[in-house]
Structure formats: C-alpha cells, structure tokens
Amino acid sequence: MADHVDELEEIRRLQAGQFESGIVIPLNEHCSRAYLSTLAVVRRAWEAFHMEFRQPGQRDAWSEVPNSGQVMAFLQWCLLRRQGKISGKLTTTTLKKYLVQLNKLFCDKLDRGISPSHFLKLTKFIGEGLVRKGASQEAVARPVATPAVVTDILYFLWALDEHEFDHPRIRLQISFSIMILLYFGIRPGEFIESSAHAGNNEGLLYKDLDIMIMSSDGRRRIGIEVVLRNRKGARGKRVKDISMLLLEDHEKPELCPVAQFLAMALADDALQDVKCAADMRSIAAPPPGVFKRLRITDDMKQTPILRRLTGRGQGLSPDKIFTCKELGPMMEALGYRAAHRERFMPYAIRRGHGALLDRSVSGAVRQKRMGHQHESQFQHYINRFSAVDGQSMVLDRPMEQEIVDRLASMATTVDVNAPKPHRACLTDVGRQDKRAGLRAHRAMRQEYFDSSEAFASATVTKTPEDDKSAQMVKEIARGRPPPSKMFQMYLRWDSPRSEIIQMFYNREPDQKAQLEDILEPLASIACPDRTTWRYPRTTVTTDGLCHCGTRQKRYDIRSLKQGTNY
Numbered sequence: 001m002a003d004h005v006d007e008l009e010e011i012r013r014l015q016a017g018q019f020e021s022g023i024v025i026p027l028n029e030h031c032s033r034a035y036l037s038t039l040a041v042v043r044r045a046w047e048a049f050h051m052e053f054r055q056p057g058q059r060d061a062w063s064e065v066p067n068s069g070q071v072m073a074f075l076q077w078c079l080l081r082r083q084g085k086i087s088g089k090l091t092t093t094t095l096k097k098y099l100v101q102l103n104k105l106f107c108d109k110l111d112r113g114i115s116p117s118h119f120l121k122l123t124k125f126i127g128e129g130l131v132r133k134g135a136s137q138e139a140v141a142r143p144v145a146t147p148a149v150v151t152d153i154l155y156f157l158w159a160l161d162e163h164e165f166d167h168p169r170i171r172l173q174i175s176f177s178i179m180i181l182l183y184f185g186i187r188p189g190e191f192i193e194s195s196a197h198a199g200n201n202e203g204l205l206y207k208d209l210d211i212m213i214m215s216s217d218g219r220r221r222i223g224i225e226v227v228l229r230n231r232k233g234a235r236g237k238r239v240k241d242i243s244m245l246l247l248e249d250h251e252k253p254e255l256c257p258v259a260q261f262l263a264m265a266l267a268d269d270a271l272q273d274v275k276c277a278a279d280m281r282s283i284a285a286p287p288p289g290v291f292k293r294l295r296i297t298d299d300m301k302q303t304p305i306l307r308r309l310t311g312r313g314q315g316l317s318p319d320k321i322f323t324c325k326e327l328g329p330m331m332e333a334l335g336y337r338a339a340h341r342e343r344f345m346p347y348a349i350r351r352g353h354g355a356l357l358d359r360s361v362s363g364a365v366r367q368k369r370m371g372h373q374h375e376s377q378f379q380h381y382i383n384r385f386s387a388v389d390g391q392s393m394v395l396d397r398p399m400e401q402e403i404v405d406r407l408a409s410m411a412t413t414v415d416v417n418a419p420k421p422h423r424a425c426l427t428d429v430g431r432q433d434k435r436a437g438l439r440a441h442r443a444m445r446q447e448y449f450d451s452s453e454a455f456a457s458a459t460v461t462k463t464p465e466d467d468k469s470a471q472m473v474k475e476i477a478r479g480r481p482p483p484s485k486m487f488q489m490y491l492r493w494d495s496p497r498s499e500i501i502q503m504f505y506n507r508e509p510d511q512k513a514q515l516e517d518i519l520e521p522l523a524s525i526a527c528p529d530r531t532t533w534r535y536p537r538t539t540v541t542t543d544g545l546c547h548c549g550t551r552q553k554r555y556d557i558r559s560l561k562q563g564t565n566y
Helices: 002-015 033-053 068-081 092-110 116-132 147-159 169-184 257-267 277-281 324-337 346-360 363-370 375-381 390-394 401-407 434-450 470-478 485-493 495-505 515-526
Strands: 209-216 219-228 242-247 292-294 307-309 316-321 538-540 545-548 553-556
Touching (some): 033 092, 068 092, 068 116, 147 324, 147 346, 147 401, 147 495, 169 346, 257 515, 277 515, 324 346, 324 434, 363 375, 485 495, 495 515
Antiparallel strands (some): 209 219, 209 292, 307 316, 538 545
C-alpha cells in the first residue's frame, strides 16, 4: 500500500469534487508539433489584437472568455492584418480554423470556452459577413492519383528517370513507399516519421511485419501482415492498432511490394536463415492450409525498414527512419520529372485509394481503412470532379468508369515539354538547394502552364531509325520521349537497374519473372553501404565519345570500366 500513497490521495481529492486539476491535460502533452505551431500563431494574434484594442481597466488577454462581438472583431482584424497563401486574403477555411483554435486556447487556460450557440453564430459570420469583406473562398487543388497514374509514374521512376539519387536505395525506398500509399491508402506519417512528430523516429519497424509463406494455386506465395501502430489519433493506443496485408504478385512483378521489401530485408541482413536471393529458392511451398514464417533477427526488430541517409552518398543510417519531410519533396520532384503539371504528393495517392474504397466497401469499412474519426471527413478527399458516368447511366449503357477516372485524375495534365527540375537529366551538373530549387521550379512551371505553349504538343513525332530501337517505340506509344542516348549508355554500367528494367518492363509477354531473380538486382541497389557511382561534369558528344569537363579530354565510353578514376 505504501507504493500507492499518491494515487490514494488523488482518489480522495477526486471523490471530494476537487477534480478540475486532475483531468485537464495541457495542450503541449497531447498535440502534435505542427498543431502547437498553429496554436502559437493564433495565440500571438489574439494577444496583439488585445493590445491594440484593449479597453481601459481591462485585464490581460486570457482573463475571461470573449463575447461574440469581441471574437467577430478579432476575426475581422485577422482578415485585415494577416495574408493568405492562395489569393492574398485569408480563406474562410483558415478563419474557421482560427476560431476553433482560439476556443481551444481558452478551454486550456480557463477550462471553459465559447458556448455552442455562439460558436455556431460565429461560424455563420465567417461564411457570410467576412466573405462580403473580402475573405477568400478559394481552395488548394486536390489532385487525384489513380492506380493508372501511379503505375505510370513508377514506370518512369525505374525505366526512364535520369535523376541520380545520393544513394541507389533511395529509388527503391520511394518505389516501396508509393506502393504502400497505393495499396493501403494511409497517411505517410503512419509508416515513416511524421512531420507533426519530428524526432520520435517512429514508423514501420521490422518487428511490425509478419512474413508468412503459404501455398496458393499449387505454388508458393508470400504474404506479409503489416501492423500500423502510428495511425493519426491512435498513436500509443495498442488497442487501436490495425493490420493490413501485402501479397506477392506473380503476374506484375513491377507492382509487387513483397519483392521490394524482401530486397531491403536481405540487404539489411534482417532475416534468419535467409541471407541471399539464392536461399529463397530452397524454401518450398508448405502443404495447403499450413503457414510457415520467415523470422526477423532479434537485433533488427527495432530497426526502421525505410531509413534516411547519413550524408551525401555516404550510406544509409543504421537506425534513423525516413521522414515525410524527405519523401514529400522527392515525390513532388519525381512527378515534375515525369511531366505532370499537378503536384504528385502522398495525399494525391490517398485520394485515389479513397475513391476506389467508396465504390467497393461500406462507409464503416472505408472509415476504418482511411483512419477517419468521423465519416464526414471523407468529403475533404473528394476533388472537384464528380467521377460518375452520368451519360452512360442515363442512356442505359455500361459505365465507362475507367475513362471517367482517367479524365478526373492527374493523367490529363501531363506535358512532356514542361520545364524539368534541376538534375532531371544526366547532363545537369552542379548542386542546388533542394527546397529552394523546388520552390523556384514551381514558379517556372506555373509560368509555362499559364502560357499558350502548354499542352500544345504532348506527343512525340520522332520515329526510330532502325529496328533495334524497340524501347523507343514503346516510349512513343506511351506519349513520352524515348530514353536519351546518354541514359542508354548509363544503363550499360548500372547493371542492377538495367536488369530490373528488363525484368519489370521488357520481358516477353509469356515470360514469368521469378522472385529470386528479381531479388538479386533489387538487393544490390538496397545495400546500405553502397554509394552512387558517377562521372561528374561529363557529357556525350555527337560522335559517341565521353567528354570530360575536368581534364578536357575525350574517352571512348565502351572502354571505360566502372570504378575507374577518369
């Protein structure tokens, strides 16, 4: 009993009615950093407003809950003094957020806030009164990345992208992250480190995956149960953990997340008894109804699967997780390199996943899958298109849903002639601040797409000169420029990526890619210690020679060997 003296004393206080201090949880103990940052903006704005319009004898800004008139004055003052990001004026959505957060602050300080009836009145004032005074009703674009869009971008990432990442594993990690977003529809902060919880190093760890081997249609198949412990609003609440499944795909290896995960696990030496791709061949399919497991080594269970770099090309961190702050800009730049006008971000994929769920499952299942607290939250994921084929419905024809989805997605705003970000091509040299460069590129692209040149010619008219250009023919059919001569030469030396492209996209129609064959090149680029090889300041001349900008010499590319000091 001596160990519970403090608890018993607290019970006595609660029983006596002295409960206020016992149940109020300070905001900084349960809110994310991003939310606290926004609260700080509203706190400073309220204090500045109070100092400017304080009445004689009035106490400090937080001594009493303001009446409706005072809150109306504050919101109108914010509209006058603060600048919005979209059109120069604050939007009604932002002003409603200010109202909610101001109420939160008073509840935190005084244990009481604005009454529900007054809150409803103030919400109506924002939607009507402040709109007449100039509040913007514009909204940010909500692009939708359908599975077709995502598949095309993944194809570009592996088969056409000339951008050199600081480590080859980053390309694999981006690909795997995109697949997680595509198949699960979750928020990025639920499997890598969220910007709202920066520094906690939380996300998918090896211990969160249960790798099962089963028999399906007479052949071996691998399934992975993924436990999501960091869903929004449920972090640390184990009772609210949710599991989702990843399955090995025999038909489309380029879209198989199991192969990409196993490649990273092999490179990290995270599996017991399986140390290389060849070991997978000796694992036979169990009898029907029996499940075998691939075990994670004890020393890797607390290690993140997706990890950040320790430095420019120096290798992967042994324990620091990949972050949303890194993934978001990388995906956006990838979308721009793939000629998309709209920003290719994690939430674009989440919207596409949500649209599919809306047609396939009940509202309750969709709500749980998306991780929403209320069913109405899904309305924020619907873009301006009503993706319903009303024409076919009225004419009593089969719905052409695939065409409607394509027209309502990011696929309609692809322009291969749009400006590309820095280092989109192998010939781009020099370093550039990634975030500043991305901001400048957005402005350049906006200027291009606002001009009459945009979408003027989105098809490639050049025809191949000989029968050996099968790859060129494929790219023309896709509406993309064929691979550059330098990129084709580059792939001769980057043999793992060349093998991946061959097995993913250039295999014969009846050829089946075996998991073990795919794992070898994927595991090669996933090796944590490997750095990207490169020949800085080199270009390919018209005569097919490699021109070195450092030594001012020309070399026959065919005679160069990987790892030389040229």
